[in-house]
Amino acid sequence: MIRTELTAGLAEAVRLSQPEDAIDAMREAKKGLLDFTAASFAGREEKGIQKLLHLVEEEGGTPLVPVIGQGKKAAPLQSALLNGFIAHALDFDDVHSDVRGHPSAVILPALIASAAARESDERLLGAYIVGVEVMARLGESIGSLHYEKGWHNTGTLGAIAAACAVGYAEELTQEELEKAIGFAATQSAGMRVQFGTEMKPLHAGLAAQSGLLAVKLAQSDVGGTRTALDGEKGFFGLYGDVDKAQTTLLSHWGEPWRIVKPGLWFKIYPFCSAAHHAADAIRQLISQEAISADNTERIEVVFPPGGDAALTARSPKTGEEGRFSVEYVIALALHGQKLIAEHFNSDPIPNHMHAAMRHIQRVYDNRIQPASQAVPKGRFTIVRAFLSDGRICEARVDCPKGAPGNGLSKEDVKEKLKSALPSDVQKAAHIIGAIERADMKEFLSHLD
Amino acid sequence: MIRTELTAGLAEAVRLSQPEDAIDAMREAKKGLLDFTAASFAGREEKGIQKLLHLVEEEGGTPLVPVIGQGKKAAPLQSALLNGFIAHALDFDDVHSDVRGHPSAVILPALIASAAARESDERLLGAYIVGVEVMARLGESIGSLHYEKGWHNTGTLGAIAAACAVGYAEELTQEELEKAIGFAATQSAGMRVQFGTEMKPLHAGLAAQSGLLAVKLAQSDVGGTRTALDGEKGFFGLYGDVDKAQTTLLSHWGEPWRIVKPGLWFKIYPFCSAAHHAADAIRQLISQEAISADNTERIEVVFPPGGDAALTARSPKTGEEGRFSVEYVIALALHGQKLIAEHFNSDPIPNHMHAAMRHIQRVYDNRIQPASQAVPKGRFTIVRAFLSDGRICEARVDCPKGAPGNGLSKEDVKEKLKSALPSDVQKAAHIIGAIERADMKEFLSHLD
The missing domain is CATH 1.10.4100.10 (2-methylcitrate dehydratase PrpD)
Incomplete structure (x- = not known):
């Protein structure tokens, strides 16, 4: 300079x-x-x-x-x-x-x-x-x-x-x-x-x-x-x-x-990135440890201090507010719901979800060493489930799927576009082709 | 409440x-x-x-x-x-x-x-x-x-x-x-x-x-x-x-x-209100003490500390910048110029004004008691002229013309509108009449 x-x-x-x-x-x-x-x-x-x-x-x-x-x-x-x-x-x-x-x-x-x-x-x-x-x-x-x-x-x-x-x-x-x-x-x-x-x-x-x-x-x-x-x-x-x-x-x-x-971090879930670590973790627990709403008494979500600053909603009223709620994201997954856009719109959150959210608690621990590959730097989330049979299972995520270091491939992103345009396969194909050829005029012509 | x-x-x-x-x-x-x-x-x-x-x-x-x-x-x-x-x-x-x-x-x-x-x-x-x-x-x-x-x-x-x-x-x-x-x-x-x-x-x-x-x-x-x-x-x-x-x-x-x-404080000069005290003071000195560019060696402008915060331009390049310069305002008046809009536009300030501004100095004095009627509260400006014959003249203004307590009459404000529309007396009259009758529809119809 x-x-x-x-x-x-x-x-x-x-x-x-x-x-x-x-x-x-x-x-x-x-x-x-x-x-x-x-x-x-x-x-x-x-x-x-x-x-x-x-x-x-x-x-x-x-x-x-x-x-x-x-x-x-x-x-x-x-x-x-x-x-x-x-x-x-x-x-x-x-x-x-x-x-x-x-x-x-x-x-x-x-x-x-x-x-x-x-x-x-x-x-x-x-x-x-x-x-x-x-x-x-x-x-x-x-x-x-x-x-x-x-x-x-x-x-x-x-x-x-x-x-x-x-x-x-x-x-x-x-x-x-x-x-x-x-x-x-x-x-x-x-x-x-x-x-x-x-x-x-x-x-x-x-x-x-x-x-x-x-x-x-x-x-x-x-x-x-x-x-x-x-x-x-x-x-x-x-x-x-x-x-x-x-x-x-x-x-x-x-x-x-x-x-x-x-x-850039390309998202696989339609909510605040600060809850993606927890989302990956709870999905891991569900698939590997078979935890569910039925066998889980309560859940602790462990952050480094300040790691949940963006997650401003602890008891969201709508799905839209739920985009900033780790409690809502975990409750959805635990109840077998997919973490997709339809659960994050302006509709009110149903009562059984509110009940489930009340059993999810945030905890802060500054003794835990962040991983070198953590995204963002210094961040991690541990989801710890206390099961009704007395077992405790936990999963820790430092770099969630989509984040740099664990990023989406070009093919993954193409799939994201195709999923967003389920009824217009051709439009998706035109846009993908135009971007690959860096033909911005063509790209713009398919955008509206 | x-x-x-x-x-x-x-x-x-x-x-x-x-x-x-x-x-x-x-x-x-x-x-x-x-x-x-x-x-x-x-x-x-x-x-x-x-x-x-x-x-x-x-x-x-x-x-x-x-x-x-x-x-x-x-x-x-x-x-x-x-x-x-x-x-x-x-x-x-x-x-x-x-x-x-x-x-x-x-x-x-x-x-x-x-x-x-x-x-x-x-x-x-x-x-x-x-x-x-x-x-x-x-x-x-x-x-x-x-x-x-x-x-x-x-x-x-x-x-x-x-x-x-x-x-x-x-x-x-x-x-x-x-x-x-x-x-x-x-x-x-x-x-x-x-x-x-x-x-x-x-x-x-x-x-x-x-x-x-x-x-x-x-x-x-x-x-x-x-x-x-x-x-x-x-x-x-x-x-x-x-x-x-x-x-x-x-x-x-x-x-x-x-x-x-x-x-509200209705302005009589087209520049920052923080320089109005000084403008009144210098005009007072000119009319009462007959000071001018010819017989003045230097000028001190005394503010309470921070009283000139809005006056960010000490050596403005254009009249527009001069709206925030007490130096420019005083130099203009001292050179017999009227304090009107034409001196505060985007034209460059002429060289002799720059020379004059260099003899004007800001001073801060926290020992001076503000007047009870000061506008804004706690503010005053003293313009102190050091003349070539050794005399020192000063004028202090706490509440400049236009400010609450020394305000413009309705007639003054009507005159301000008429002056702003010199070639369209009828338009000014229509607007004045509409506002007096609180006829906003009529007012709006004359505004463009």
């Missing part, structure tokens, strides 16, 4: 990136795009989408960008809002451990809006790699206290990442990019108190929209600061820790690309 | 408000609307407006709401963005000392969008009173550290205030209002590092848009938390101080209405 200022340095790093030359990064970007599309189509019938579509239609707008799975188009900024919501609606989209949030559900809706509206999509995959790079580095730089205080990283970091991604795609100048970063930073928002409601996925849509707007403002020559990330009153000073950012934001940029290492 | 929870309590206080019965509050609301209109028309030719209009037109949308002074209409959410920017473009719009920011530039664009789109404007003035009440109380409750850390209160508090105002106007239910407060809170943003750029007034537009969107989301039955202001991870915990909010947010609601006491 030539520049040491955070904003100028980030803009320069983005601008001079050449992710298209990195074969491994491009491969992961295609996989990420495929998984994003799968998660979005899987969520395309969520009730919230119709509510938002209605609201957007009242505003009107020039329909230029496909709204995923809805058979219609919307104006660019509106499409970013809608597609961000759709992608994150089921919490089935990827996460990234550096981000502690959802990069693709913010970055890709902004990029899709940019590409479709300009009919220029050559740099889409490269821009996606750059966007993930930015969001991962923002996440690392902002520090863990940011999330723990109550911010929702998907929202607060997503706008800047989306602005940088679109800025790369649209080849902004250094000055435009510095300003766009500031326009996004000054819109950064999103509170974790919205977890378990439809507003949580809407944070992804709002961040995508803010990031896209930031680029449009810069291109329109609107005036703004060029140093929004710097100093005590800048973004890192205000939302995090500016000293930490100085050492982590820009060092070893793209070496390797963060989309490759640690890499 | 029956309810002690902050979110539910605020929603209830808003919902049960009857500001229309308070004659003094309605009088101030009319004056505030008149001043808002004057500030907006005065700024209607700012360069930034065309940039934003172009951007909005690319998106398209159903033209339902007048865009002030532009001879056109825009879709509701777009109009809120545009009109917020226009109202705050010159920094000539009102401030409120409890808010430490600009209430009307956020609240009224949201209310105008709501009223024009629904063709229902009966509750507009009452809703404005409620919005100012909310924003003043949010400002008091969030604590002074919020602003000092780097937040821009107009943005961070404005969205919630606008949501409450529109929520009152559109008669939301208790649940809808609680959710709307949360939808606005989770979009709260705006950093002071954007001061001195076009992004600062755009913060007002973004907050107006976020507040309006919050109400639309609640009306569309989108799911969200009903307790966003409460608890350590809620809005006050995250952005301020939840304990302070418990004691200040709701006590003595509307007794008297905050729009009456301390009241």
